[in-house]
Amino acid sequence: MITIDEAFVNSSAPNPDTSQNGRSLVLKGQFVTLNITEDRTLIFGECKGSGKTPYQCSCDFIRPDQPTYRCSCPSRQFPCKHCVGLMFAYVMKQPFTIAEPPAALQEKRAKLQEKAQRKETEPAKPKKVNKAALVKKIEAQLDGIDLLEQITRDLIRLGVGNLTSQQASEIKTQAARLGDAYLPGARGALLSYLGLFTDDHGQVGDLPPARAEAIQSEALEHLARLHALVKQGRAYLKQRLDDPNLSLPTDSAIAAWLGHAWQLAELREAGLVETDVELVQLAFRAQDDPARQEFIDSGVWMSLGDGKIRVTQTIRPYKAARYIKSEDSFFQVACVKELCVYPGGVNPRIRWDGMTPRPLQSDDLATIRRHAREDFATLIKEVKASLKSPLADRTPIHALRFARLGKVGGQVVAEDAQGQRLILSDAGIDDDPPSCHLLPLLPPACLADQVMIARFRHDLDARTLRIKPLSIVTPETILRLTF
Secondary structure, three states: OOOOOHHHHHHHOOOHHHHHHHHHHHHOOOEEEEEEOOOOOEEEEEEOOOOOOOEEEEEEOOOOOOOEEEEOOOOOOOOOHHHHHHHHHHHOOOOOEEOOOOHHHHHHHHHHHHHHHHHHHOOOOOOOOOHHHHHHHHHHHHHHHHHHHHHHHHHHHHOOOOOOHHHHHHHHHHHHHHHHOOOHHHHHHHHHHHHOOEOOOOOEOOOOHHHHHHOHHHHHHHHHHHHHHHHHHHHHHHHHHHOOOOOOOOOOOHHHHOOOOOOHHHHHHOOOEEEEEEEEEEEEEEEEEOOOOEEEEEEEEEEOOOOOEEEEEEEEEHHHHHHOOOOOOOOOEEEEEEEEEOOOOOOOEEEEOOOEEEOOOHHHHHHHHHHOEOOHHHHHHHHHHHOOOOOOOOOOEEEEEEEEEEEEOOEEEEEOOOOOEEEEOOOOOOOOOOOHHHHHHOOHHHHEEEEEEEEEEEEOOOOEEEEEEEEEEOOOOEEEOOO
């Protein structure tokens, strides 16, 4: 039985253009036939294209959590606009005729089911490690660590705020060398430091005095992170060089920092898997990172079972962006049979192969609210403890229950039932769009006894924590303040 809605179709489309084009196919009457199988697990049809012969498209929900999309068009996107249009036709209640699928399509379905059954019954084959290639890669990474150490020392000697455009250009060249040395995390950290001194036109040079002063503490924190990458990265790589069979660490994210791209099979083998998890997306952001030449789509999710907040992340390099499915806001509950959790800190990355959506209900909102932290003082101690590690996420996310939200001494503050306060601010979190200015627009009922999904940041100059609101969870809905 197919249970999809408009939100599901939009989230399944590779990008907004494909979604819009798919909908247009329905509105323009481009579908010649619309069919559905008697068991209502497969929709298929014919759609007019640029040639004489209509395209044959189908959306197979025999595996509800992992739909299969097929189309005879030459598009490299999955699902293509014809499959997206087919789903929109179903959601828009266009008339579908009960019919048997063509023989070729039935054969493909049978092979898919056979393959799925073999995957469940056959034991996973042990992964073969090319030790010679691994040793060569580790040696290249160690050379990259040596380069990063030299760059970090040069930056420290140069002093904060004394970077010239020529030196910035040299750093970009060196950052590319770190990428070639299989150290994308180090490359990103170096480019992030450089970004502190880049103006709105992408140029590095003399910054306004106020901005130059404001980034002093943050720049020092970035240098501390680079130093930690050198120290911890070298120790870890030397261990792996001595023992190529050494298991990847699951208690820290150092492997990912040094360029290891975790595969789902590796996460399963390491036991980093949870089963039958229900997730609700609490916030979403689409970020353009010119320094790294990437689009980054990030979702903030809470597990209804234990209240843990984790994140999804899809990275789309500029050159391949059109071929990689972008993520989007998701307003239902994602029912995931097998959730893989990456090694990390407070908000580790998560990933799954397939999921089944269901409507978000009032009971789910009540569950989210129950998981929120009510004691600000205890939470503040935990956040400060987590930030002591130089490689920790500098802006962890938590759900907190506030008694009141309003202005005190010209600052917007959230207060818990015990009178402990946290100041709200957008400062220092440039990746997210501003949200504090939206709070006065909310209904008064949203400003008392509600739950806030907030991103914490340590204000190094004021030596105190600040929070940025991402969304407000009421008994009736989730009010998203960022996009």
